[in-house]
Amino acid sequence: MVSVSPAEHDALVARLRRAGCVWADDEARLLVAAAGSPGALAGLVDRRVTGEPLEYLLGWAEFCGERIGVDPGVFVPRARTALLVSAAAAVTGPAATVVELCCGSGAVTRVLARRLAAPRLLAAVDLDPMAVACARRNLAALAVPVFAGDLFDPLPAAWHGGLDLVVANAPYVPTAAIALMPPESRGYEPPAALDGGPDGLAVLRRVAAGASSWLAPGGHLVVEVGQSQVDEFRTVLTGAGLVPTVVRDDDLDATAMTACRRSAVAGGPDEN
Template sequence: MSVSPSSLPLSAIVTRLRAAGCVFAEDEAELITSTARTPAETAAMVDRRVSGFPLEHVLGWAEFCGLRISVAPGVFVPRRRTEFLVRQAAALVRPRAVVVDLCCGSGALGAALAEARDQVEVHASDIDPAAAECARRNLAAAGGRVYEGDLYEPLPATLRGRVDVLLANVPYVPTGEIELLPSEARLHEARVALDGGADGLDVLRRVSAAAPLWLAPGGCLLFETSERQAGQAMEVVGRDGLLPRLAASEELNATVVIAAKAAPPV
């Protein structure tokens, strides 16, 4: 049942959110009331959150690496653990580096990397039109270019052999485990952003196979995976001629593979 806009004191919002199972009801109530522009909008946002929509989709933004990243219904919400991937990439970026963000979703990774390092040339692609539109908004300030299409397919051919940092936050949930995901992800994010195929590595295999064609000598492919998939993921990129190493964060429960294209001998 909707609540009249005139009867939505903060305490009432907290009570409704808590009854709906929101663990951080007080924090969520404050975020909703500070984001909503009118009482009616507050009421609508509370109704959507109580109905099970992700908080970020209700607000229209997600916090990531200290930035407010625009997200729309159905678009993958950037996870806090993925901040570790951005930190690993930032350590590799040099001025005027060419960065490509595949499976970019909202464009959060490219936007965060551009914020962390000046003078980078950012390109991003996603097969989902709604995600690509979000990415355009989020990368506008950095002058990033966003392309709609499948992985490398929409990228300009002029980028081949020039990419210094290739970010690919590929879906890596095995198809059989999709139903085990929290309902906020399973019901409200595009399946194409979650489903990694039978073993969770199908999209990675496609990214890895073409990565040597796009990476500059010494350039790196970086992607997130689960701890149990890491060994197999490293074998995948190794077979494609890249030199992988593993980075992990116990604090963020994050596992990242960094796979370099060998530089030619001097």
């Protein structure tokens, strides 16, 4: 941590504020704490005012009370995704088998490991090699395997039909809306982690289709969506044989959907 005078601190806050940093005072404090020398601090501030995400400069993001390592080029966990975590924990019983798809830094899995009651299995998946490497570091202490591959493809075949929870913060921003995102997102984060196709649901449709067979009867899929996508994705989930529920948090401006795979009918075949 470099030492700065009150006047230098005020000048730093003013520069960050002019660059559009809403929480300039907090950011200034974090950057000062992260810098080892005045030169290093100047470099960090220069990068921040040009729009580079604060989390990349610090090397971590705070998420649900955890400090999650975040490498440049890896999706930065958002505060609103706390709703996804809460919704997942609410539908998952003890000794659950849990897989996170599109895991990015592994933030959701890391928090669920703390919140769930003695999960029997935790695993994470991402297609991006940079995200896989980042998640493996974040989850190493928990001995959680992180698979490299597309959605369900790299999972062991023995898990098919036996998962209690599949959770995914998959990309859901419509392609045309990417240009409207903050510069620090569209300019630095990987496009594949943001772009959900023409209506934002291209990846989520594939997640729903796969979840219908990878989940155990009574298991749940939990995803984050845009509020305007709820009706369309409800139809997708129902068509996949899942029973959807919407969870909304206005304070976080977040929407999650849980979807239960129907249990087997007593005396008859599974409804799916």
